[in-house]
Amino acid sequence: MPDFAHLMTPEENAFLDMMTRFAAEELAPRAADTDETGAFVHAQLAALAGTGMMGANLPEAWGGADISAHALFEAVAAVAGGCGSTVSALTAHYLATDSILIGADAALRAHILPSAAEGRMLGAFALTEPNAGSDPADMRTRAVREGDGWRIKGRKCFISNGGVADFIVVYCVTDPQAAHRGISAFVVEKGTPGLVPGRVEQTTGLRGGHVWELDFDCLVPDANRVGPLGSGFRTAMKVLDNGRVEVAAMAVGIARAALVASVEWAKSRIIGGEPLGRRQGIQWMLADMATELNAAELLGHEAARQRHAGQRFTAAASRAKLFASEAAGRIADTAIQIHGGYGYTRDFPLERYARDLRIMRIYEGSSEIQRNIIAGQLLS
Numbered sequence: 001m002p003d004f005a006h007l008m009t010p011e012e013n014a015f016l017d018m019m020t021r022f023a024a025e026e027l028a029p030r031a032a033d034t035d036e037t038g039a040f041v042h043a044q045l046a047a048l049a050g051t052g053m054m055g056a057n058l059p060e061a062w063g064g065a066d067i068s069a070h071a072l073f074e075a076v077a078a079v080a081g082g083c084g085s086t087v088s089a090l091t092a093h094y095l096a097t098d099s100i101l102i103g104a105d106a107a108l109r110a111h112i113l114p115s116a117a118e119g120r121m122l123g124a125f126a127l128t129e130p131n132a133g134s135d136p137a138d139m140r141t142r143a144v145r146e147g148d149g150w151r152i153k154g155r156k157c158f159i160s161n162g163g164v165a166d167f168i169v170v171y172c173v174t175d176p177q178a179a180h181r182g183i184s185a186f187v188v189e190k191g192t193p194g195l196v197p198g199r200v201e202q203t204t205g206l207r208g209g210h211v212w213e214l215d216f217d218c219l220v221p222d223a224n225r226v227g228p229l230g231s232g233f234r235t236a237m238k239v240l241d242n243g244r245v246e247v248a249a250m251a252v253g254i255a256r257a258a259l260v261a262s263v264e265w266a267k268s269r270i271i272g273g274e275p276l277g278r279r280q281g282i283q284w285m286l287a288d289m290a291t292e293l294n295a296a297e298l299l300g301h302e303a304a305r306q307r308h309a310g311q312r313f314t315a316a317a318s319r320a321k322l323f324a325s326e327a328a329g330r331i332a333d334t335a336i337q338i339h340g341g342y343g344y345t346r347d348f349p350l351e352r353y354a355r356d357l358r359i360m361r362i363y364e365g366s367s368e369i370q371r372n373i374i375a376g377q378l379l380s
């Protein structure tokens, strides 16, 4: 299979080797049980903290691993290959820390980022609302001046890590007349009176990476404002540019695991006295899986290249997420087909891969939103 080691430094490749081993030894053996019990991935995140992965998206100055966008892509893919629930909780944490890195002043960065990078604080990113999903500019959660601080009132939904997070970056309307330019972000810390986690959604996949509804009627100090008033929408969109490359990486990581399992099965499963892989129908399935996977990897690394170069990479991120999430869904489905009835059972990880992947065509902007963004750039 293609090797992307040439895109990274020797130190980054050593980090990736370590993450790949960690995912195989620490995450993969617990993934089926996590899926079965639906227990939140607390233990996996605590173990990840020891690898430096909780701060892999951050620069050294804020306690991060300071790795390139290519290395981050491969590291996220490695974690995904071990456990989808863990990688989803991890990348939701990145959405929160990226919000602060991109939007906040030095004091708020210093308050949150070093602890978050070490995994001593877990973050959540609260943008979506019951009536504002694909169009976050239509949000209703309000932040209104009260004394020296801000009163935040409203409801967010589908918030990964929301009920267990130590800090939540909440996007709110501060000027209802200004549309997207009237949105600002605030940090709400765990234990703030009036922060009320609602139910954990019962999801199809990523059963150990919970998403919560959150109700807010909280007073937060002005020091918790993430950057200038009105800058929240742009910050959220920049954060989602990063996040979409990470979703592409997650999809690639799970698709790689599905392909590896399918190749092993094709070699070892004996049908009619010969390995299944001798049959041309199976060979063509494997060839299509490998080709689609490679295309997804290349689109992901192209978005990573643009991100690393510091240029705007919105459309590249959308292409990477769109293609990788859809291709990985097809790859996991074909993997089930190759495994036949076994692929449909919980004795094998294929059906879990397919369930874990399904949300990747929806969250952080559905496939249809990614197409709008790509077309918007073409027509601008």
Ligand SMILES: CC(C)(COP(=O)(O)OP(=O)(O)OC[C@H]1O[C@@H](n2cnc3c(N)ncnc32)[C@H](O)[C@@H]1OP(=O)(O)O)[C@@H](O)C(=O)NCCC(=O)NCCSC(=O)CCS(=O)O
Residues within 6 Å of the ligand: 092, 125, 127, 128, 133, 134, 135, 136, 137, 158, 159, 160, 161, 180, 181, 233, 234, 237, 238, 240, 241, 314, 362, 363, 364, 365, 366, 369, 372, 373
């Ligand atoms: C589809 C959208 C991109 C469309 O947004 P709008 O049409 O409302 O906004 P625009 O007119 O395009 O832009 C307004 C404004 O923002 C600036 N902008 C937009 N995108 C970017 C960007 N990528 N980088 C920097 N700046 C950006 C643009 O230049 C304009 O600036 P001016 O104000 O004019 O100066 C958007 O609605 C969208 O992305 N929708 C999808 C939302 C989404 O992905 N939600 C997912 C939430 S999080 C989640 O799913 C997981 C959470 S978790 O697991 O807990």
